[in-house]
Amino acid sequence: MKKTVLLTGILAGLVLLVGCKKDLDLGLEEGPAETPIGQVKKRSCSMHAHTNRLLEDPNYREAHRRKFEKVRSMVSERNPCSAPVTIPVAVHFQGVNNPDAACLRQLAMDQIRILNEDFRGTNSDITKWTNEAASFFPGISQGETCMNFCLATKNHPSGYGLTEGSVAVTINTTNGDFDEKWADYLNIFVQPDIGALGYAPLGGEGKGDGVVIDALAFGTGNGCTGVSPEAPFNLGRTLTHEVGHYFLLDHIWGDGCSTDDEVADTPDAEADYAGCPALGASSCGSNDMHMNYMDYTDDACMYVFSAGQSSRMENYLSSSLQHLVDKASSVCGTDNGGGDRPTCLDGIQNGDETGVDCGGSNCSPCNTTTCSPPSNINVVASSSSAVITFTVVEGANGYQCKYRPQGSDDFLELTAQLSFFTLNDLQAGTVYEYEIQSVCADGTSDYTSLATFSTGSDGDHGSCECTGLQLDIALTLDAWGSEVSYELLDEEGTALKTGGPFEDEQNGVVIEDMACLEDGCYTLALFDSFGDGICCEYGEGKLELLEHTGELLASSDGSYGFVDYIDFCVEGGQFQLIEARRPTNHNRVAVKKK
Ligand SMILES: [Zn+2]
Numbered sequence: 121m122k123k124t125v126l127l128t129g130i131l132a133g134l135v136l137l138v139g140c141k142k143d144l145d146l147g148l149e150e151g152p153a154e155t156p157i158g159q160v161k162k163r164s165c166s167m168h169a170h171t172n173r174l175l176e177d178p179n180y181r182e183a184h185r186r187k188f189e190k191v192r193s194m195v196s197e198r199n200p201c202s203a204p205v206t207i208p209v210a211v212h213f214q215g216v217n218n219p220d221a222a223c224l225r226q227l228a229m230d231q232i233r234i235l236n237e238d239f240r241g242t243n244s245d246i247t248k249w250t251n252e253a254a255s256f257f258p259g260i261s262q263g264e265t266c267m268n269f270c271l272a273t274k275n276h277p278s279g280y281g282l283t284e285g286s287v288a289v290t291i292n293t294t295n296g297d298f299d300e301k302w303a304d305y306l307n308i309f310v311q312p313d314i315g316a317l318g319y320a321p322l323g324g325e326g327k328g329d330g331v332v333i334d335a336l337a338f339g340t341g342n343g344c345t346g347v348s349p350e351a352p353f354n355l356g357r358t359l360t361h362e363v364g365h366y367f368l369l370d371h372i373w374g375d376g377c378s379t380d381d382e383v384a385d386t387p388d389a390e391a392d393y394a395g396c397p398a399l400g401a402s403s404c405g406s407n408d409m410h411m412n413y414m415d416y417t418d419d420a421c422m423y424v425f426s427a428g429q430s431s432r433m434e435n436y437l438s439s440s441l442q443h444l445v446d447k448a449s450s451v452c453g454t455d456n457g458g459g460d461r462p463t464c465l466d467g468i469q470n471g472d473e474t475g476v477d478c479g480g481s482n483c484s485p486c487n488t489t490t491c492s493p494p495s496n497i498n499v500v501a502s503s504s505s506a507v508i509t510f511t512v513v514e515g516a517n518g519y520q521c522k523y524r525p526q527g528s529d530d531f532l533e534l535t536a537q538l539s540f541f542t543l544n545d546l547q548a549g550t551v552y553e554y555e556i557q558s559v560c561a562d563g564t565s566d567y568t569s570l571a572t573f574s575t576g577s578d579g580d581h582g583s584c585e586c587t588g589l590q591l592d593i594a595l596t597l598d599a600w601g602s603e604v605s606y607e608l609l610d611e612e613g614t615a616l617k618t619g620g621p622f623e624d625e626q627n628g629v630v631i632e633d634m635a636c637l638e639d640g641c642y643t644l645a646l647f648d649s650f651g652d653g654i655c656c657e658y659g660e661g662k663l664e665l666l667e668h669t670g671e672l673l674a675s676s677d678g679s680y681g682f683v684d685y686i687d688f689c690v691e692g693g694q695f696q697l698i699e700a701r702r703p704t705n706h707n708r709v710a711v712k713k714k
Contacts (some may be wrong), residue, residue: 161352162394163416166319167365174321187323187440191368194435198427201266206448208272210288210305215312216346218650223344225289231339232271234356235363238413239265245423256399256407260385263430270452277301278613279645281605284514292651292682295703300328304447308359310338310347317358323436324366326444331362355419364414367433372414377404385428396421491515491560498586498636499573503548506573509540509634512618516558523554526572538619538633549577586636589690590668593633597626598659603649611641627659641689646676654678
């Protein structure tokens with residue numbers, strides 16, 4: 121690419137005088153997207169500035185050099201694509217005020233469909249190339265990569281409030297342009313005001329990095345609250361461009377006529393183009409391929425990769441990013457393993473009809489998970505009551521319990537939304553039998569096999585079948601319960617307990633949950649989807665972790681942003697606080713509607 125040229129006023133004036141047919145990229149290429157009054161908006165991408173920052177690390181620099189060498193040594197051979205390799209994708213929205221989650225998920229799915237079309241050469245405007253532009257570039261063929269991008273739907277990293285079957289779209293739960301919990305994914309971070317339309321490393325690593333897209337250049341259509349694409353960058357092509365960088369494509373103009381982009385079939389160009397240039401524009405003695413995704417033209421005027429670029433991306437994928445492809449089998453559903461296959465729109469989490477996005481003709485319904493019965497059941501019983509706790513079941517929106525004194529004919533029944541039951545008015549000194557089942561959107565699970573517990577004699581304050589730590593969770597709501605949820609995660613990230621979202625206007629109501637924890641380490645994550653915590657503007661919410669005896673072990677005062685974490689371990693049945701973490705970047709003060 122052309123090195124950043126600091127143009128003086130004189131030089132700038134000269135360029136204007138000669139009335140160049142090309143945009144000579146007067147702005148600092150790596151700088152913020154400037155839109156001088158009276159001029160068209162110009163694409164900007166700070167890939168090189170970002171990559172140069174990464175290269176300051178000697179280890180990164182050496183690894184980067186080797187990756188380049190490897191790709192240079194590989195043969196660029198085009199074979200017909202019979203079975204595209206799948207790359208798992210996660211989309212992370214950041215700093216969205218009052219987010220509309222369903223809208224953002226749909227926006228992300230539409231954007232991934234565009235990415236797939238562009239990379240597979242099935243974009244509708246490819247006809248501009250085949251019908252007309254190609255004749256200006258004899259010997260250059262369009263490139264169709266043998267890649268498929270899948271918005272992951274399974275086995276999500278924990279701590280982001282994502283359920284099995286929902287798309288990997290996080291909202292306000294990541295920071296910056298790196299998150300190691302999302303290693304092996306191609307991450308797309310959507311941020312407000314990044315000072316360019318986007319950036320990416322030149323050759324991504326797949327260790328939690330990804331591409332960054334400005335909230336005004338992500339997706340297409342009307343967008344959503346806080347994330348709405350603006351013309352002329354509202355057709356989703358900023359992502360196509362940045363993902364090109366992630367797979368080791370430089371800008372097509374390289375570094376001017378004498379230094380190219382290391383892709384053999386792209387013509388040399390003196391500089392970048394902006395707007396919508398006419399066919400036949402030339403420099404360096406050849407026609408310039410300004411309709412290439414790796415130029416700076418408007419979304420509507422870029423529509424093709426060259427075959428050489430596609431080969432380079434495929435070579436980079438196979439030589440340096442195979443671990444992403446390996447990951448796909450465990451996080452991408454079989455239904456979105458190829459081309460235009462649909463992805464599920466969070467149908468399970470919401471309990472509504474299964475959303476299906478059909479980008480093409482191969483439309484089939486999404487997979488649904490089966491509803492499993494509860495497991496890891498623990499019972500705490502006193503002389504007159506008992507509490508049955510169990511691990512939260514993926515996809516369940518409630519539970520049912522049947523219980524009776526052993527030998528009795530009739531069951532008593534209870535329902536619960538959270539993963540525990542409280543049985544009251546029990547007879548002292550009695551053996552009870554019980555069974556429980558999960559209630560999911562599409563039906564109920566089997567009951568667990570009949571099990572028993574015994575109540576104590578009168579005056580007995582409870583026998584605990586929990587051999588570890590009996591932990592009570594007490595969540596005090598503010599007025600905006602619909603924004604609040606929590607997860608208790610084990611070391612593997614499995615959610616042992618989840619709660620919420622709750623009803624609004626329950627200020628001061630205390631939600632009680634409990635867990636029996638064996639020795640190990642755990643994280644309690646407390647979320648607020650609006651980003652203003654649960655204290656203190658709309659009530660005095662808080663969360664407390666208590667020993668079953670009532671002793672306070674740890675707490676959140678509720679004045680967090682989107683999420684508060686309490687990391688702790690249980691050793692020999694004893695609670696040990698490790699760290700209370702509060703991500704600071706996205707705390708915000710905002711005024712609510714009502
Ligand atoms: Zn770029």
